[in-house]
Amino acid sequence: MPHDARAVVLRLWKAAAGERWRLVVATIFAVLYVVATLATPIYSAYLIDCLWALIQASFEQGRTFAVSWESGGAQVLGLLGVWTLAWLFYSGQALVMSGFAERLNLNLRKQVSRKINRLPLAYFDARQPGETISRVTNDLDKVSEVMQRGLLQLLISTFTLVGAVIMMTTYDLALTGLFALAAALSFLLTKVVAAKTYGAFDRRQAVMGRLSGKVEEAYTGRAVIKAFGDEEKSFQSICDDAEELARAGAFADFLASAVAPVIRFLMRLVQVVIALLAGRLLLNGTLSVGRFQAVFQYITEGSEPLTEVSGTINLLQGALAGAERVFSLLDQNEVEPDPKEPLALPEPLRGRVAFEHVRFGYRPGCPLMKDVNLVAEPGQKVAIVGATGAGKTTLINLLMRFYEVDGGHITIDGVDTRSISRSELRRSFGMVLQDSWLFEGTIAQNIAYGKLDATRDEVEAAARAAHVDFFVRTLPQGYDTVLTNDTESVSQGQRQLLTIARAMLADPAMLILDEATSSVDTRTEQYITRAMEAIMEDRTSFVIAHRLSTVVDADLILVMDHGDIIEQGTHLELLAKGGRYAELYQSQFA
Numbered sequence: 109m110p111h112d113a114r115a116v117v118l119r120l121w122k123a124a125a126g127e128r129w130r131l132v133v134a135t136i137f138a139v140l141y142v143v144a145t146l147a148t149p150i151y152s153a154y155l156i157d158c159l160w161a162l163i164q165a166s167f168e169q170g171r172t173f174a175v176s177w178e179s180g181g182a183q184v185l186g187l188l189g190v191w192t193l194a195w196l197f198y199s200g201q202a203l204v205m206s207g208f209a210e211r212l213n214l215n216l217r218k219q220v221s222r223k224i225n226r227l228p229l230a231y232f233d234a235r236q237p238g239e240t241i242s243r244v245t246n247d248l249d250k251v252s253e254v255m256q257r258g259l260l261q262l263l264i265s266t267f268t269l270v271g272a273v274i275m276m277t278t279y280d281l282a283l284t285g286l287f288a289l290a291a292a293l294s295f296l297l298t299k300v301v302a303a304k305t306y307g308a309f310d311r312r313q314a315v316m317g318r319l320s321g322k323v324e325e326a327y328t329g330r331a332v333i334k335a336f337g338d339e340e341k342s343f344q345s346i347c348d349d350a351e352e353l354a355r356a357g358a359f360a361d362f363l364a365s366a367v368a369p370v371i372r373f374l375m376r377l378v379q380v381v382i383a384l385l386a387g388r389l390l391l392n393g394t395l396s397v398g399r400f401q402a403v404f405q406y407i408t409e410g411s412e413p414l415t416e417v418s419g420t421i422n423l424l425q426g427a428l429a430g431a432e433r434v435f436s437l438l439d440q441n442e443v444e445p446d447p448k449e450p451l452a453l454p455e456p457l458r459g460r461v462a463f464e465h466v467r468f469g470y471r472p473g474c475p476l477m478k479d480v481n482l483v484a485e486p487g488q489k490v491a492i493v494g495a496t497g498a499g500k501t502t503l504i505n506l507l508m509r510f511y512e513v514d515g516g517h518i519t520i521d522g523v524d525t526r527s528i529s530r531s532e533l534r535r536s537f538g539m540v541l542q543d544s545w546l547f548e549g550t551i552a553q554n555i556a557y558g559k560l561d562a563t564r565d566e567v568e569a570a571a572r573a574a575h576v577d578f579f580v581r582t583l584p585q586g587y588d589t590v591l592t593n594d595t596e597s598v599s600q601g602q603r604q605l606l607t608i609a610r611a612m613l614a615d616p617a618m619l620i621l622d623e624a625t626s627s628v629d630t631r632t633e634q635y636i637t638r639a640m641e642a643i644m645e646d647r648t649s650f651v652i653a654h655r656l657s658t659v660v661d662a663d664l665i666l667v668m669d670h671g672d673i674i675e676q677g678t679h680l681e682l683l684a685k686g687g688r689y690a691e692l693y694q695s696q697f698a
């Protein structure tokens with residue numbers, strides 16, 4: 109069973125708020141269906157006894173046996189009517205129940221989607237993307253699929269079993285007792301198997317999550333995998349997980365389906381014993397033919413749910429395992445909420461950025477930045493330099509509040525960035541990163557992403573300023589060319605120019621730029637340099653710098669090492685100091 113099955117069921121109930129009426133309606137239909145199904149044996153018992161009396165009378169009086177409308181025809185039609193009603197109730201219930209399961213799934217899916225936007229980046233750092241995606245897809249699908257079929261079966265099976273036992277007591281108590289004993293035995297067996305199946309289902313869902321993660325990684329990282337000739341290793345690793353999934357899945361399914369035949373066998377044995385006992389009662393005249401067959405129909409009606417219930421409970425385990433994994437995602441700590449009454453940044457924004465005694469570590473207990481202090485005056489160009497892993501990106505991550513500082517303050521024009529909303533903070537920055545983020549849409553839409561109401565003229569003006577207009581016009585569809593996420597027709601350099609155009613159009617007060625390290629052709633590089641210089645004009649800009657010209661021209665150079673700023677000043681100041689910058693300059697740039 110889940111670690112706390114009752115808690116999972118309670119949370120599912122909560123998640124079904126607003127949809128519970130469907131469950132009530134489905135239950136009413138289920139009860140009506142069971143009543144109609146259980147009514148047929150009584151009705152047929154009466155019918156058979158009537159017909160039996162007729163047969164005997166005809167036999168004694170030497171008449172030919174015939175059934176008229178009055179002597180049985182009407183009852184036969186009535187029986188057909190009850191069957192039709194049962195079918196109608198069953199279909200109605202299935203319809204309402206599928207609506208319930210899908211709505212419940214929709215509610216959960218919305219909660220999960222909202223949650224994903226509120227999770228801190230640290231959550232995603234610690235997990236493979238596919239694992240989280242699997243919770244939104246596979247696990248949720250399992251919940252709705254099984255809820256739909258499983259809950260329906262469970263309702264009908266339980267009502268049918270209880271109803272059949274009650275009806276049997278009206279015919280013969282001893283036979284009912286025997287049947288109840290067999291039912292209790294099969295429940296016990298189900299319980300034992302159910303404990304095992306939960307573990308198997310839980311493992312299957314977990315392996316499925318891991319496998320989705322690897323497939324996703326292999327797909328998005330296919331270029332790197334090919335470049336390192338790692339295809340075989342990547343394939344093997346996916347195969348290993350796929351095989352584990354097959355084993356876990358086969359074991360879970362085997363356990364779930366193996367119990368039903370055992371219970372069916374047990375119930376058949378009981379039926380034989382009851383048949384022998386009931387036969388004796390029939391012969392000594394205690395039971396009529398009609399009542400004998402009614403008892404038998406109730407045994408059959410009551411035995412089938414027992415096999416169903418055991419299978420269904422096993423199926424529901426799968427849903428509970430999926431639901432538990434979804435709830436564990438929903439229970440993750442969220443990012444610190446924005447202040448209830450956020451302050452606003454001054455208008456117009458001057459763009460003075462200050463870090464005051466900032467402390468930060470990605471993992472608790474592992475400090476990276478111990479005491480970072482800096483002031484970027486309005487309009488200054490700040491170059492951040494340092495070896496790989498020195499903390500350049502981390503500085504930007506904190507500035508944009510992708511991660512929260514552990515101590516100290518970051519202020520913009522004197523306002524603490526934690527006292528304004530994240531969206532206002534991020535709106536005040538433009539970002540041009542190395543792996544430029546373009547989405548599936550036209551080039552015009554991609555450029556206008558920072559200013560959704562921009563006119564086509566504004567889009568084209570931004571593209572011209574970013575030196576990308578000429579390239580766009582060489583494409584057959586121009587600004588209406590649709591970019592796919594993986595588009596091959598746009599080079600790395602052109603992608604960067606497009607994101608510069610996007611930033612130009614948004615016209616933010618401050619900028620964050622990550623200079624490209626990947627090789628682009630000289631001509632494109634010239635365009636990029638010119639576009640970057642143009643966009644940095646009169647804006648406070650933070651540049652993760654790789655080019656000598658950017659660093660030398662900067663108003664402030666921050667030299668980072670092991671997370672902290674170890675030197676800061678202008679090019680000449682730092683050279684004169686003869687410290688790490690001078691060393692770096694000699695080795696890298698000179």
Ligand SMILES: Nc1ncnc2c1ncn2[C@@H]1O[C@H](COP(=O)(O)OP(=O)(O)OP(=O)(O)O)[C@@H](O)[C@H]1O
Pocket residue numbers: 233470471476494495496497498499500501502503
């Ligand atoms: N999401 C993360 N979770 C845990 N540690 C991280 C994370 N991102 C970076 N780090 C670690 O923090 C340190 C600083 O990384 P950061 O990315 O800021 O360096 P960088 O100077 O930008 O490097 P590069 O020039 O290679 O991009 C490194 O030791 C890195 O391993």
